[in-house]
Structure formats: C-alpha cells, structure tokens
Amino acid sequence: MSRAATASPNDRAPMTDLAHPDRLRKLADMRAAGVDPFPPRGVDALPIAQVIAGGGSIDAPGPLAAKRVQIAGRMLALRDFGKLAFAPLIDRTGKIQIGFAKERLPDWWERRKWLDHGDLLGIEGELGRTQKGELTVWATKVDILAKCVAVPPEKWHGLVDIEQRYRRRYVDLWAKEGVREVFEKRARILAGVRRFLDARGYVEVETPILQPLYGGAAARPFVTHYNALDSDFFLRIAPELYLKRLIVGGMERVYEIARNFRNEGLSARHNPEFTMLELYQAQSDYRGMMELAEGMIESLAREINAGTQIHFRGADYDLRAPFVRRGYIDLFQEHAGCAFDDQVRVRAKARELGIKDPGSFPKLMNDVFEATVEEHLQGPIFVTDYPLEICPLAKVSPRDGRLAERFELFVGGMELGNAFTELNDPQDQYQRFAEQVASKDDEAPSAIDIDYVQALEYGMPPAGGLGLGIDRLVMLLTGQDTIRDVLMFPALRPLTGEACATEPAAAPSIAPGR
C-alpha cells in the first residue's frame, strides 16, 4: 500500500492516503458550521454494560427503562431509513444500538450526513426498544467526539489480513470479535499471578533490563550503547542472576514479571521480547517449585476459565494438579531407545535423525531428547532431573551425580516452565561459568559474572527457582495458537521507504515534547 501524502480538501495539513477524501470533506463542513470534529472534552458516559443491565428485559423492564442515559463509544455501522437510522455503538464494556429519529432530532437531522461508521460519538437519549424488542438508546443529542477519517475495515469480514491486524492493532481491537477479550484475560492472568504470589509472602521486584553482562540463560542478546558511561550494555536475556542476589540479600521470596529480550528468530512460540515470570524462594527446592507451579496454573485456569479443561491447538488438556512427573533419563530411554549417557548409541541415534553435531556431547544428547521426546510431552507434565552438563545454574542431585535437580514443564508439546534447585556453591558456580565461557558457544556468556559469584560467597540459602513463560501460559488459557495473538504488538519487520511516509515534511510536528 502506498502512503503518499496528499493535500486534504480543507487545506489544513497533509494527510496520509488512509484518510478518505469524503470524510475529510465532512471535517471541513463541520468546521465551516462552527463544530469542532475533535472537541477537547468527552462526555460523562455510563458504561454500556450498565445501560444494558439497567434496561432489563421486555417483560421486566429495569430501572433505566425509558430513562435518559448518556453513552459514548465507537459507531460500527449506520443503517439509514430516511427519517430513521440505527447504529451499533461499542465501548469497552459492550455494544448497544442507537436509534436516530428525525422527530426526536429535528435541528440535528441535516447533520446526520456528517456521521461515518467508525466515528466516536457521545449520545444522550432515552432508553427504549424497537418494534422487534431490541434495547435501543433513542438519541436526543448527538456529539461527534472524534471524527474517524480513515475508512474502517469491511464490516462483515472485519480486519482479516494478519499483517494488518498486528500492524494496526488499534483497529483490530474493535474490528475483530474476541481480540480485546484475549488481552483482558491476559491482564487478569497477570493480576492473578501477583495475587497468588503475594498471598504466599512473595515480594515483587524489578531488576535491571540494561545489564553490563548478560546471563541466566543461553541466548544471544541485543546490544546497546550507553553514551554517558561510553559502555555497551545488553538487554537482559533473563533476570535470574539479579533475583538470586536478592535471595542472598535475605528477601527470601521474590518474583519479577520480567520482559526478556533474545536476539533470535520468530515463530508461533517465539517473539524477541517476551514476558517471563521468575521467582525464587529460600528454603525451597525444585520439588517445592513443582507444587507451586501446578498450584498456580490450576488456580489461574479456574479463575480465568471457570475450570481446568483447556483446548489448545486442536487438543484438550486438563490443568488440574498434580501434574505427571517423569524423569528425563527414563523418557530418553523410552523414546530415543538408548541410555542418555551412552555416547556411541546416542551419536548413532543423532545420525539416524539427521541431527548435526552441535560440538559437544551434552548438547547433542539434548538435541536427541528434543527430537524424540518433546512431541510426546502432551502434558501437563514435569520432566525432572536433567543431565548436569546442560544445567549450569542447578544443583547436582544428591541421588545421582550425573543429574541436576531441575524440571521443565510441558503442555501441548510446548515448554512452559523451567526450574531448579538453585546452585549456591560459589566455587562450583565459578567452575561452571568458566566452562561455559571456555566452550566458545556463541550463546554462552562472554565473561564470568564475578559479582554474582561474589554474592554467593556471602552465602545464599538453599532455594528453589522457577521461570514460567507468561505469553505461552496466556496462549494456553485463552486458546490462542500463536504468541502473536497474545502480544499487543508482536515484532514485525519495519516498513521501509515510501511505505513509511513519516518524514517530517510529510507529517509536520504539531506538539512539542511533553
């Protein structure tokens, strides 16, 4: 689509060609009649849901029936009948029909031509019904609160172009049924997480997003530059190492709902910035984290969906605790057909699967695990006790020196969470950092986080830590197949060249910075 700037009929300022000439002409007509199409004040509107509730039913009219009400919202369509017209109006709470009748609006009637679907209106009128019995606000006063000069999407299909839905979420939110509900549920899920943890004595904290070193996960970071310190900083890939410093600091139970940034590809499950709940609890361990995770997820499901049954990507799941627990090495044996530490047979299996050698046996072994086991993890299931080598921040298992006390949670074959009994031995931690750095893996940290090791030297209590992918949890609880449908503004390639039309010459600045 081109975005060439064109002069508007009223010659005020250039507009993009999204603004329709017919609508711009109405803007000019309104101004010529002394009416501001963008008045400074809104109206004192009653939420539409309350109007509907107050209207009652035909047989049992409510307290607002036949009363004067004032509402405000976006007009989605206009059905004109000569001396009568109907229009649905939506606000954040619901949708109701407005009725325009010439006999009730004699002075205004000529001005009905100013209305277009998409306009934001303030309506004062009497709550009544039509002959078909539909609850209707019969307007006695109509104010255009903001003119919609861009033509909204076609009314029946709505906005279906997926790219346009994401690029213009501000249209998608009212033009496509169900979109806003997903984000309202997302907000309730976040509130529910906070309520759940706050009730258990957790303190919500905020730790640096701009970090001089990055760690706590294996991922490539985004790099930025801080001019005042003339230093490169990294956008965090995880808050983990800062949160555990707070456990050293004696806070004992902390969590952060953290936006993380990873310089990686996009998929239905991945966005370069994503939200992760991370929490740490002193005197707990990975077993405690399992109980916390399943308890929280079950309770969120009950809160959001009034039950633990969910439907996701064509399958049904039950999020009732407790979830199944299965050992990593047992699952490995079962699905890969050999022991996880049998190098010869694991390598043979990898060749059979066409997996290319990532350079180290533990990674290769885990690649085989992912290729053979993950598809079977319909879950909800905790996969427990991972090989120590792929867990640089987890404590060794007291029962088996080859394993670490770690679990990952899967639902629908999708990784939802990751937790450990946290490693708190500073010497061991230093050693494992050093191995990571020496591995020359391009996703390993480039330097040892000495300050973190020093924090451990002061003593960190035994603790459990849990990371939960909030976006993926929202996907499950709202039945959305892709992460983009639970992110307001998912990452997209920026528009370039002519498609932008944001040059200052085309869009003169109208207000100084605040």
Next chain:
RNA sequence: GGGCGCGUAGCUCAGUCGGUAGAGCAGCUGGCUUUUAACCAGCGGGUCCCAGGUUCGAGUCCUGGCGCGCUCACCA
C-alpha cells in the same frame, strides 16, 4: 537463512487459454419511520507489490527484489 504459498478498489475477494479491470461491502446522490451484513435506483473509485524481460499485446508467462503467512532451521 531454506522450502512452499500469497500480494488486484478503502475492506473481503474473483479474474478462464496472454487480448479493453470485476463483484460484494464501504463511499457519494436520491428514495424509504423499526433495521440487524437493511433494502431499491444511480454514480465515483485501480501504480493489478516493485524493477526488468519475453510478446503485436502481460494482472496472467519468465528473472530479480520487497513484504506477509505457513513450515523447517535457530531458539538449553
């Protein structure tokens, strides 16, 4: 980054074998006092994603590019 698919009016989409660019909705004009995707009559609206090429002639075929989707890879 690879593979597959898509890109045509403001929106949703047709477009046959390569032969003058189409529909519905939206818009404009007129009609209509109870509609629910209202209806009826008329009108306006196109850089067929971009750039090359083949051809008498390209929305259509070819090459390259851009964008998006799906998928694979990447993502402990």
